[in-house]
Amino acid sequence: MSTAHDAERPVPAPRLRPAEGPGLHAVDEEERDYRRGPVRLRGSQRPTRTTDQRLLESDGPADWLHADPWRVLRIQAEFVEGFGALAELGPAISIFGSARTAREDPNYARAEEIGGRLAELGFAVITGGGPGIMEAGNKGAKEAGGVSVGLGIELPFEQGMNEWVDLGVDFRYFFARKTVFVKYSSGFVVMPGGFGTFDEMFEALCLIQTHKITKFPLILVDSGYWRGLLDWIRTTVADYGTISPGDLDLIQVVDTADEVIDVIRAARA
Known part of the structure; x- marks a missing residue:
């Protein structure tokens, strides 16, 4: 039900753009497409300022540093830096x-010996750097x-x-690091x-199982360390x-540096 107060309230005129040719009707401004790159916005989603305006404004909060679009750029930068740093590395074992x-x-x-033996075979050695x-x-x-x-x-x-790292790359994101x-x-x-x-380990195992890597x-x-986990997988998980x-069978379990080198040589052959 309308009231006297409602009657006195001014009704805003719809924002219309002029017709642009014979037979065309004026269109409500809110219903017009607003395009921001590949994104199309209408109604309440239409921004009041363009992207260029926001870019060129020098004042304002720095919350954008923590917004998802900016994170995407940081993630992209991590891949670019990681790929660029290791592109000419040659064969490597992690x-x-x-x-x-x-x-x-x-x-x-044991790990020190394995690292040395791999280097003697011509492999670079990659670790988490810690x-x-x-x-x-x-x-x-x-x-x-x-x-x-x-x-x-x-x-x-x-x-x-x-102190033993010659080539180091620091990452913010685990998934970017694991991809590298x-x-x-x-x-x-x-x-x-x-x-x-x-x-x-399970990331690699999943990629091998699903043929993402071959x-x-x-x-x-150290078979003693891994035995309990493997027994559980072999019985409970498989059953x-x-x-x-x-x-x-995608996993090989060894106890010595010699056995590691034998597996690597066989895989390379």
């Missing part, structure tokens, strides 16, 4: 494992005269690149580690029917 592994741990010495197993792999490669690469990641706690690992590696050597190591050796080192019986 070594994964715990950042918490002490230098006195036998697996530190301490522990990563440091050991980089150290072995560098001391053997090979190329030692670290792909670091921004974390809440400081890690930094270890896979793209420039001819195989993964997985030492004992925690959730980050599991993430990298002829890619995935080697787990439940969520993997195929032959999927575990």
Whole structure:
């Protein structure tokens, strides 16, 4: 029901654009297409300022730095920097494992030996660039005269690149970093580690299983460490029917540097 107050309220005139030819009717401005690149906007989605106007304004909050479109550009930049840095690297093997592994741990010495032996075969060695197993792999490669690469990641706690990295790239995003690992590696050597190591191992395993990557050796080192996980996959997971019986054949489990090198040589042949 209308009221006297309603009657006195001015009614805004619709924004119309003139007809543009014989037989054309005026169109409500709100219904016109507003195009911003590939995006088409109408009605309440129409902006009040153009993209150029917003670009050229010098004042205002910096919230845009944390907006999704800007994140997309940062993600793109990470791929460009990573691809550019490693494009001429040549054949490489990634070594994964715990950042918490002490230098006195036998697996530190084992990772160092593996890094050196891979370098002697002509492979660059890629790690996450941090301490522990990563440091050991980089150290072995560098001391053997090979190329030692670290792909670091921004974390809440400081890690930094270890001193044995010759070529280092830091990433904000795990998924961008993992893509670079896979793209420039001819195989993964997985030492004992925690959730980050599991993430990298299962990422590679999934890509091999789904044929996203082929002829890619995935080697787990230290059968005693991995036995419980593999037994669970072999029984509970396989019995439940969520993997195929032959999927575990995609993984090779070894205990020595000699065995790692044998697997890598066979894969290369």
